Amino acid sequence: MNASESFVLAIGTKKGLWLATSQDRKQWSFSGPHFLMSEIPSIGIDTRDGRTRIMVGVRSEHWGPYVAHSDDLGASWTEPEQGAIKFPEGTGAAVERIWQIYPDAESRPGVVWAGAEPISVWKSTDGGEHFELNRGLWDHPHRSEWGAGYGGAAAHSIVVNPAGDNVHVAMSTGGVYRSLDGGTSWEPRNKGISAYFMPDPNPEFGQCVHKIAADAAVEGRLYAQNHHGVYRTDDNAENWESIAEGLPADFGFVMLTHPRRAGTAWVVPLKADGERIPPDGKLAVHRTDDAGATWKRLDSGLPQSEFNAVLRDAAGVDSAEPAGVYFGTRGGAVYASADEGETFTEVSSHLPDVLCVRAAVVAGAPVTAAASA
Template identity: 70%
Template sequence: MKNSAGAQTEHSGTTHLLAVGTKKGLWLGTSSDRQNYVFTGPHFLMAEIPSIAIDTREGRTRILVGLRSEHWGPTVAHSDDLGATWDEPERGAITFPPDTGSALERVWQIQPDSADRPGVVWAGCEPISVWKSTDNGEHFELNRGLWDHPHRTEWGAGYGGAAAHTVLPSPADPTTIHVAMSTGGVYRSTDGGASWQPRNNGIGASFMPVDTPEFGQCVHKIARDSNQPEVLFAQNHGGVYRSANNGDSWDNIAQGLPADFGFTILTHPHRSDTAWVIPIKADAERIPPEGKLAVHRTDDGGASWTSFTDGLLEPECNVVLRDAAAVDAASPVGLFFGTRGGTVYASADEGESFVPVLRQLPDVLCVRAAGIEL
């Protein structure tokens, strides 16, 4: 089913799939109530899983994972049977052309495009690069417009590496794509990826000589409003921001939060101007404020925030990484996240209460959730 904006929605008979990628393997869980799960795994034990996508387009469920083996290196694998079997191209799904002199280090992001662009899947990688697949994520081609950008030599590595960690194709316009990277900031293409321009006006960079440079910001994650594609939200290395004009300018909306640092930001799949963040105390401590984990939600575009802690364990000294959180498309919306301490939480009421569904895993790197038809 689709809502008025074209986003996939879920009905009451849906099976809920939860995918959890960690430093050592992948867990896949199914549930009827988003509280009690049956998990399989670990899949790919001893491989790091920094990125996952659940692609439910074209009437089937394909799970795509960016995995990184210390022995075999990084690649993208996919399963069409909920992890019973996995396939990957013999020569790798993502391979740098010889003239680049580069090799793939990590797949930070896998992003299926909208339902009316079947087969198209995007990837963001390390070294900082964007890739496009037209065969459902089996093979990817390097976006030369971003790779050959004159700013590329000045993009640095964040604490976790040089990451193109967000790729957001616009559902309203196939030629508009946003990318966020650490470090480099937000870039936008309006010609399908042929060229890219920095779009960081208003986003801070306190670690640089100029607080708001044209580029170089360490934007941790961006997300798009479901009903207003021109509205974007960003969690920065200091600052939470909203843009009402496709990233041309940004306003800080962190007032009312206990900290303006964090890694993840999520937007509501059906309702405008609703977003979630999980604040972290910066910079050196990097734990939840006062050691108390809390999810904060705005329902008015950042004018105000509400804190939710019901079901979250205390004390908590572990952070939630940028892709270790996700929402589904059910009603009410489910919210899911995992910590670097290996606890995974699930909420079936838009983040107002949580239950732990997995514990004592390796560091949780990526969480994805979706309703599927069995």
């Protein structure tokens, strides 16, 4: 790591946000809670243009959902007028929860995507200050048939290719939708992904895909963690194939991919939809380095008795070398690995239910801000 770089770790919970900084990914300095007693289901850390902007989707029981951002590691927060995301007049809809905040590529500074409930996708061109509803997806003829997952009607995954013309969105429930024109038009792309709980187990859409992520080095390759099922596509989501063999279970929520290396992805298996606990009550991350042909169990430093689940966005990777892997549990424990999951260290415990974890390499020496709300 460059001596002028450091790390930031953001942890969103049911009762607020915690921020941590580190120079070595071993010792962390924490601030928080920020937004105490508000739910933080989504976080985006934008390190483009030489700055670090932390964006959070806040859900206040009193004020409702909104997007706040900080350019000084939480020392101060800006809450845009109208909450940054608001449905236009005439839609008859109101935002319930912001499920995803996704900064776009380095070549498109200022562009930030968001996924929300009810199922909708939004785009900002000013760094998350204001977002515009994607009408192509909102007006899609399938929308009336999309259902709510157990946690709500979520547009929870947004993946944009380097050129910006190819966009994939995953939703619960609805499945994977793809746009080849930057988000103007959308088509379902779920061939091979099972929906065993429906009358037709192989429908065009309606799957409960839990999370998707793109392979950083192979164009057109994506991975999916489904409601039972782990999949890969090598043809831009035209066809999906199972890569669950070798895992202790095919249920779970997490899907992470390496920031640079082809074929590397991480999942956190849970026993089943009816038993949302780690298999045998033993928490472990599983990594593939060959695009799902084989999987390696990684549990060094993790508790051998754990019955809390890890939610879809309660895990993240940084862009360091080697890549860091981070995740939090519904029991409030947060774990960090500086060696791609080979060994983990508990960096925080007894937090509220962890909903979202994001980490990034940032410029400059680490400075932890004082707690704010």
